[in-house]
Structure formats: C-alpha cells, structure tokens
Amino acid sequence: MIEIEHLTKRYGAAAIVDDVSFRVEEGTVAAVVGTSGAGKSTLLRMINRLVEPSAGRVLIDGQDTMAIPEDALRHRIGYVIQGYGLFPHRTVAENIATVPRLLGWDRRQIAARVEELLDLFGLDPAEFAKKFPHQLSGGEQQRVGVARALAARPALLLMDEPFGALDPVIRHKAQDELLSIQRRLGTTVVLVTHDMNEAFHLADRIAVMNQGRLLQYAAPAELLTRPAEAFVEQLVGSAERPFRLLSLMRVQEAVEPGTAEGEPLSVADTLHDALSRLIWLGREVLPVADASGAPVGRISVSRILAHGRARA
Amino acid sequence: MSLRSSAPRVAALLLLVAFVTAPQLFSFAFEPLTANNAPAIYNQGSLLSLTLSHLRIVFLATLASTMLALALGIFVTRPSGHEFLPLSRSLVNIGQTFPPIAVLAIAVPLVGFGEKPTFIALFLYGLLPIFENTLSGLTGVSPQALDAAKGMGMSPRQRLFQVELPLALPVILAGIRLSVIISLGTATIGSTVAAKGLGEVIIAGLQSNNVAFVLQGGLVVALLAVLIHDGLGIAERVAARRSGRPLDEAR
Numbered sequence: 001m002i003e004i005e006h007l008t009k010r011y012g013a014a015a016i017v018d019d020v021s022f023r024v025e026e027g028t029v030a031a032v033v034g035t036s037g038a039g040k041s042t043l044l045r046m047i048n049r050l051v052e053p054s055a056g057r058v059l060i061d062g063q064d065t066m067a068i069p070e071d072a073l074r075h076r077i078g079y080v081i082q083g084y085g086l087f088p089h090r091t092v093a094e095n096i097a098t099v100p101r102l103l104g105w106d107r108r109q110i111a112a113r114v115e116e117l118l119d120l121f122g123l124d125p126a127e128f129a130k131k132f133p134h135q136l137s138g139g140e141q142q143r144v145g146v147a148r149a150l151a152a153r154p155a156l157l158l159m160d161e162p163f164g165a166l167d168p169v170i171r172h173k174a175q176d177e178l179l180s181i182q183r184r185l186g187t188t189v190v191l192v193t194h195d196m197n198e199a200f201h202l203a204d205r206i207a208v209m210n211q212g213r214l215l216q217y218a219a220p221a222e223l224l225t226r227p228a229e230a231f232v233e234q235l236v237g238s239a240e241r242p243f244r245l246l247s248l249m250r251v252q253e254a255v256e257p258g259t260a261e262g263e264p265l266s267v268a269d270t271l272h273d274a275l276s277r278l279i280w281l282g283r284e285v286l287p288v289a290d291a292s293g294a295p296v297g298r299i300s301v302s303r304i305l306a307h308g309r310a311r312a
Numbered sequence: 313m314s315l316r317s318s319a320p321r322v323a324a325l326l327l328l329v330a331f332v333t334a335p336q337l338f339s340f341a342f343e344p345l346t347a348n349n350a351p352a353i354y355n356q357g358s359l360l361s362l363t364l365s366h367l368r369i370v371f372l373a374t375l376a377s378t379m380l381a382l383a384l385g386i387f388v389t390r391p392s393g394h395e396f397l398p399l400s401r402s403l404v405n406i407g408q409t410f411p412p413i414a415v416l417a418i419a420v421p422l423v424g425f426g427e428k429p430t431f432i433a434l435f436l437y438g439l440l441p442i443f444e445n446t447l448s449g450l451t452g453v454s455p456q457a458l459d460a461a462k463g464m465g466m467s468p469r470q471r472l473f474q475v476e477l478p479l480a481l482p483v484i485l486a487g488i489r490l491s492v493i494i495s496l497g498t499a500t501i502g503s504t505v506a507a508k509g510l511g512e513v514i515i516a517g518l519q520s521n522n523v524a525f526v527l528q529g530g531l532v533v534a535l536l537a538v539l540i541h542d543g544l545g546i547a548e549r550v551a552a553r554r555s556g557r558p559l560d561e562a563r
Binding site: 048050070071072073074075079081082083084085086087088089098099102148149158 | 454456457458459460461462463464465466467470475478479554555
C-alpha cells in the first residue's frame with residue numbers, strides 16, 4: 001500500500017505539485033490523469049525520489065521513503081517510462097537483469113529470472129535473450145521495459161505513459177497484458193497517462209490532476225456519475241460518459257432470465273461490447289452464456305441502456 | 313570485413329614494413345629523384361628505429377591527452393563540475409590555437425631539447441578533439457536511458473561506467489583517432505628540437521636539397537597515418553555495434 005500525504009513540489013514560487021494526498025491499496029492500479037503540465041510526472045517521480053519533494057511525504061507499507069537510501073528505494077520500485085529507456089548497448093537479457101545485477105544476485109538466479117520474465121511476456125528466450133533493443137519492434141521493446149521493471153519482484157510499479165509510443169492496436173493488447181500480469185503478480189501500480197480510455201481501462205481508481213492540484217480521486221464509475229468539478233467532467237468527456245460507464249460494467253450485471261436467438265454473449269463481456277453487438281446485428285435481445293458456454297439468460301438493449309444512465 | 317575491402321590495407325601494411333626494415337630494396341624508385349650522386353635512401357640512421365620513436369612519442373602524447381581530456385570531459389558533465397565547463401573549454405581551446413611550433417619555441421628553454429618539448433606540443437594539440445568528443449559523446453547519451461538507469465537505482469558511478477561511457481565510447485574513440493592522426497603529422501616538427509622521429513628524414517632532405525629523403529619521410533608518416541586511421545576506425549565500429557547502434561549509423 002502506498003500513501004501520499006500532502007506532497008508538494010515547488011520550483012521557486014510556482015507549485016508544480018500542490019498538496020496532493022491519496023492512497024493506493026495493495027495490489028490495485030491507480031491512474032493519474034490530467035492535461036500536460038498538470039504535474040502528473042512530477043508526482044510520480046516524487047514517489048521514487050527522482051524528484052525531491054518540497055513538502056509532504058510518501059509512505060510505502062507505512063515506511064517513510066525518506067528513511068530509505070535513494071538507490072535502495074529505487075531497487076524496490078519498478079519504473080517504466082515512455083520510450084522505455086532500454087540500454088541500447090545491452091541485450092534484452094542484460095537489460096532485464098539490470099536491477100538483479102545491482103542487487104548482486106548470483107548468475108544462475110538472474111538467468112532463471114530473465115527466462116521466467118521473457119516467458120511471462122510471451123517472448124521466446126531462445127530468440128529474444130540475445131537481441132539488442134534496436135532489433136525489437138515497439139511492442140517488444142515495451143514488454144522488455146516492463147519485464148525489466150519487474151525483474152527484482154517489486155511490490156510497486158511506477159509507469160509514466162508506458163503505452164504512449166505504441167500504435168492503437170498494439171496499445172490495447174499491451175494494456176490487457178499488463179492488466180493480466182498485474183492481477184497475477186498482485187503488484188501495486190501507479191500509472192501516469194493523458195489517455196482517458198487507458199485510465200478507464202486499467203485503473204481501479206483514477207486521480208485527476210489540474211495545475212498541480214488533485215481534483216478528485218475516485219473509482220472510474222464515480223468519476224463519471226459524480227464528477228467533483230467541471231474540469232473533471234470536461235476531462236472524462238460528457239458525451240462519452242454513458243459509453244464509458246457501460247464499458248466499466250459486465251454483461252453479468254444486466255443479465256435477465258429468458259432465452260433468445262443468436263450467438264450468445266459472454267458474461268465477462270462489457271456492456272459496451274454487448275450494446276455494440278446488439279446494434280450491429282439489429283437485435284433487441286441476445287442470449288448470454290457463462291465462461292463454459294452454458295446459457296445463463298439473455299440481455300436486452302433496454303436493460304443495457306438503463307445501466308448507462310446517471311443514477312442519482 | 314570482407315577480403316576485398318581489407319586487401320589494400322594489408323598491402324599498405326606490407327609495403328610499410330618492407331620499406332622501414334629494408335629500405336635499400338626500394339632505392340630504384342628513389343634514384344630518379346636524386347642529383348649529384350646523392351644517396352637515394354636515407355643513410356643517417358635506421359628508418360625502423362626512427363619510425364618506432366615517432367610512434368612512441370605519438371602514443372605517449374595521445375595517451376596523456378586522452379587521460380586528461382577524458383577526465384576533464386567526465387568531470388564537467390557531472391552536476392558538481394558543470395560550472396567548470398566554460399573554463400575547461402577555453403583552456404583546451406588555447407591548447408589547440410597555440411601552434412605546435414610556438415609551443416616548441418617556448419618549451420625548449422624550459423625543459424631543454426629532445427623529446428620533452430615535442431611531447432608537450434603534441435599533448436596540448438591533441439587535447440581538443442578528445443575533449444570535445446568526450447563532451448558530445450556523454451551529452452549525447454539518450455536522456456531516457458539515463459532516466460531509466462537512475463530510476464532503477466544505479467548510483468552515479470554505476471551510471472557513468474555502465475551506461476554513459478559505453479554509449480559514448482564510439483564518439484570518444486573518434487576523437488582519439490583524430491588526435492592521433494594530427495599528432496602523427498605534427499610530430500615531424502619535433503625533429504627541429506632534436507626529438508628522434510621521422511621528421512629527421514624530412515629535415516635532412518630539406519637541408520641537403522634531396523627530394524628522395526623528403527619523400528621517404530613523408531611517405532612513411534602518411535602510410536602510418538592511413539593504417540592507424542583505419543585500425544582505429546575498425547575499433548570504433550566494433551564499439552558502435554556494441555553500443556547497440558547499427559553499423560551504418562556509426563561513422
């Protein structure tokens with residue numbers, strides 16, 4: 001768990017980050033969003049002390065980060081930046097081994113860990129371990145960047161626009177992959193992004209920042225239904241709101257008893273996906289099946305629409 | 313490297329070795345250049361030992377320039393040394409603007425004749441290319457790689473030796489190569505202050521109006537320069553490949 005308390009960064013008279021406090025629970029993903037210059041990156045970089053706070057403090061599992069030597073602190077925190085910053089003179093395996101090597105793991109332990117991570121990210125060790133970063137595609141570089149950050153099994157992962165350099169198709173896949181790995185490892189993630197879709201897709205809670213201040217820190221659905229300020233409403237996009245809300249909910253929540261004709265939807269699909277299928281097929285209802293394929297009921301356009309409405 | 317592209321280099325090397333070890337074999341080529349039965353081949357000392365002395369002083373001077381320029385370049389790119397950047401730049405620039413011959417004139421009264429004044433002149437003259445290339449190499453390291461290195465908890469020393477220097481190495485080597493080539497040519501004037509070197513051959517030729525001598529001295533220096541330039545170029549390409557840059561990008 002990480003607690004950010006009254007964190008402030010001033011350069012001269014200007015406060016880049018102004019008295020920000022919030023808490024990220026163990027094993028969850030928090031996204032920090034805002035326009036550029038809102039202080040998102042500075043906030044993130046104060047967590048691993050790449051930027052020294054002017055005031056306030058950060059607690060990781062109750063321990064003040066100022067009490068830990070800088071380098072030791074960073075060895076414990078995974079860090080992924082836009083463009084990844086892979087070392088061009090080192091192979092993929094050497095890049096991933098960076099922090100374990102700094103920590104003085106023995107050679108066999110490192111080799112085993114590198115292989116494990118390459119497997120985890122779907123990169124064949126025989127093919128990729130010896131490659132250099134410039135021989136990789138953007139998507140592969142991104143995976144190596146995240147694998148490198150996770151090498152020493154950090155409990156906390158900081159990500160600054162980690163998907164910013166990827167094209168939309170690969171980006172979506174990379175986000176899903178990150179989410180599944182995060183769920184599997186139980187890593188706490190703080191992610192900075194200016195892409196609202198990304199924030200809604202990945203985050204358990206979203207922190208909205210503007211001009212250094214934290215405007216709202218809430219679950220995605222709450223941000224949509226109860227935006228704290230006009231700026232938040234504007235940022236999440238009022239026209240997009242119902243659709244964003246639907247994409248946060250699963251078919252499971254709107255399924256009703258009964259049967260219908262057609263190819264069944266899965267309970268795990270989002271309501272957004274379900275509505276899109278219904279519109280496309282010109283149907284009022286479609287059957288719903290659970291993960292094993294057994295029918296569990298049906299879903300209708302009207303039920304979905306009801307879920308996309310603001311609830312007082 | 314393919315056989316075909318390395319063939320001229322091998323030929324040049326063989327020619328050089330043959331010439332400095334057994335210059336008499338080549339007298340037929342130089343005879344037409346002589347007049348009044350003057351000797352066609354330099355006869356006042358061994359070409360081989362002059363070549364070795366020449367290389368030795370160039371090597372020592374470049375080594376010293378490299379050590380100082382590298383240390384200075386590293387120092388002024390650290391946060392603590394940043395304010396010394398303009399000062400170091402001017403100092404190194406002065407070293408380059410002072411003509412080596414003037415340095416010799418000043419140094420001889422101070423340290424006497426021989427190798428010492430030549431060493432000083434070459435050392436000063438060689439600083440600038442290495443210093444400037446060290447600077448541009450170190451400041452050219454990708455800021456993202458540096459940020460990542462810092463964010464992963466590398467200490468400043470680890471960042472320098474594991475990230476910055478390996479990535480700057482090809483550019484630094486290019487500076488050293490430039491400095492060596494300049495020194496190889498410049499070292500010939502050391503013979504005016506009695507440093508042993510290939511300048512002796514050229515000066516002897518000038519004094520006795522013997523074009524063959526001048527040509528021999530010049531030819532050996534030129535062959536040395538070409539071969540060393542090539543050799544260091546190969547080292548640079550290896551370093552560039554190691555630093556993860558595709559071959560064609562590295563000069």
